[in-house]
Amino acid sequence: MKRVFSILLPALLVGCAFDADEQNGGVNSYSAVESFETAISADEDYALGYRNDYLKFEHFYNEEYSYWGGFAHSKCFDMEDGTPNNQYGVYNTKAASGNSFLVYYYDSYNEPCDILCHYRGDYQFTTVRLNLTTYTYKSITDEDVNTFARAFTDGDYLKVIFTALLGDGSEGESVDCYVVDYRDGKRFVATNWDAFDISALRGELTGLRVRIETTDVGEYGANTPLYICMDDLTYTINFM
Secondary structure, three states: OOEEEOOOOOOOOOOOOOOHHHOOOOOOEEEEEEOOOOOOOOOOOEEEEEEOOOOOEOOEEEEOOOOOEEEEOOOOOOOOOOOOHHHHOOOOOOOOOOOOOOEOOOOOOOOOOEEOOOOEEEEEEEEEEEEEHHHHHHHHHHHOOOOOOOOOHHHHHHHHEEEEOOOOOOEEEEEEEEEEEEEHHOOOEOOOOOEOOOOOEOOOEEEEEEEEEEEEEEOOOEOOEEEEEEEEEEEEEEEE
């Protein structure tokens, strides 16, 4: 069963397998709003990947071609450069809270990078705040910026799909978050750290898979740059 949400509320995430009593000091539950405040080096605007005590956000990097995918931790607020040179900039003047956020790049030619956890338990994900990157925003509003993408028009959309990963490795419940929605006369674009309800993602999970889908697709796949910014994810873990 798929449940679909537009702009609503902030969160996401998943579970893995460690002994809760041994690894977590016997604590029975944990609740958090993750605002991604782990320091990035003072001389850098971003760092690939992110993890805290409970969650890991995967990424990959190809050294030969200087090519990456998955999650990056960013503090880049460049709203002017709409070219691929600005892959880590959010189309906003600030993070949803704190001083940094995550950028997720979905490459449909490679396996999706997942959100993983360090503990076995029952997870309840509540909300997540999403915002377009500047590169994506400029591409869907001004086709002259990106020679591959076209400006969106009636019927177009860009959505982030969160899918629960179950203990046997299979995919479970999915939630669609429309970060750009031009369907049925709407003109919604997520540029204000809009909050989305993902509370359908719950249970004894081993991960959360993230994909991005656009209606601007060509012969070789998506033309829209498949980037999204994330902040303020809210979740609760009941340890097993």
